[in-house]
Amino acid sequence: MGESTERGASAATGQVSRIDFDIEWPPKHAAAYLIEEPAPILIDTGDPEARAEATIRDGLAAAGYDLEDVAAVVVTHPHSDHIGQVPLLREAGATVYAPRPVLEQLERDPADLAAGIREIGRSAGYHGEAIERETERAKSSLERNRRLLEPEKAVPFGFDEPVTVAGRAFDPIHTPGHQVHHASLATEVNGERVLFSGDALIEPFRPGAINVGLDYGAYDAVDDFHRAMDRLEGRTVDRVFPGHGPVFTDYEGAIESTRSALESLTAETLESVSAVGPATPLEITRHRSGEVRHPAQLLDTIGALGTLEGRDRIEYEDRDGARYYSFRKASP
Known part of the structure; x- marks a missing residue:
């Protein structure tokens, strides 16, 4: 214009x-x-x-x-x-x-x-x-x-x-x-x-x-x-x-x-949970992105973890307020 x-x-x-x-x-x-x-x-x-x-x-x-x-x-x-x-x-x-x-x-x-x-x-x-x-x-x-x-x-x-x-x-x-x-x-x-x-x-x-x-x-x-x-x-x-x-x-x-990028973020986060879990969001972010230089890197991970939990792909254990994520265990 x-x-x-x-x-x-x-x-x-x-x-x-x-x-x-x-x-x-x-x-x-x-x-x-x-x-x-x-x-x-x-x-x-x-x-x-x-x-x-x-x-x-x-x-x-x-x-x-x-x-x-x-x-x-x-x-x-x-x-x-x-x-x-x-x-x-x-x-x-x-x-x-x-x-x-x-x-x-x-x-x-x-x-x-x-x-x-x-x-x-x-x-x-x-x-x-x-x-x-x-x-x-x-x-x-x-x-x-x-x-x-x-x-x-x-x-x-x-x-x-x-x-x-x-x-x-x-x-x-x-x-x-x-x-x-x-x-x-x-x-x-x-x-x-x-x-x-x-x-x-x-x-x-x-x-x-x-x-x-x-x-x-x-x-x-x-x-x-x-x-x-x-x-x-x-x-x-x-x-x-x-x-x-x-x-x-x-x-x-x-x-x-944008949708594709969100799904890529979610997939990368799931791969990181697989590689380092049980792990906190901060540890998962470091595996996914390396050094955490910007808050958005951690916030991306946190959002993706929430999505994965909602899709029943992962779960977490609360240890004194910290979340440790791992793959969701299969129901007996």
Whole structure:
């Protein structure tokens, strides 16, 4: 899709401009999208770093806009590389929209979050200082995201019911797995049915099954990702604008490749259980991936273990809160 070079009402309705941000963790970039029309809408906002503010200003300027021209911001999910510049846009006058469950999640009691991290972290094989480190990291992320998104100042929307933003109708689709309250946003732009997929559907790779992080529900991550693909499948989509990777048109192919990647993850995890079990999720991850450099590696494993347990392929023994997985024993 082309880019407008004129501001405001002279901008052609239905143009979409992409703004690319450099980030420090894989895949090293994130994207926001400006829908150019008389009341411009920004989908996601990049990360919180100072350089991202310059990026968003420059990206808007390239399309012929200032910060103050943006009427609304719509958030797909509350990861920092997507909500980082929300305060900047809000201060400039934009109305911020986010999924209702996301805003409710940001009001969570930190003590409840800490209890979840400790229980699931222990089940994964962490102990002592490692659990406390993960707990502090999660509490810090909650505080940061609450500060960035400020739930009391955002307009909530539900899933699977249309929402109108600055005169434009979106169909928000609940697409968990990468993030438990993730919304993908379908709308018609310039005669095409398009999807702003955030991190739910990306080509050419599968996003990590991060879902809730190391918290209650972590073992549901891969099943939730499959449910997201169920909700996307069968829709008419001509073009996809993802949060990472290139814009693409092979919508059904991306759904198929995501499902295939999830099944490959599940098969690899089962092979690792066979090789090292009885073993904790952390030990299984090290066998499957080598050194655990990123939380997503462990979270992928945890989600796959939950799926395998649900399929009656594996079982675990609880040893002082830690889960030791092995093949399910045959019934006598």
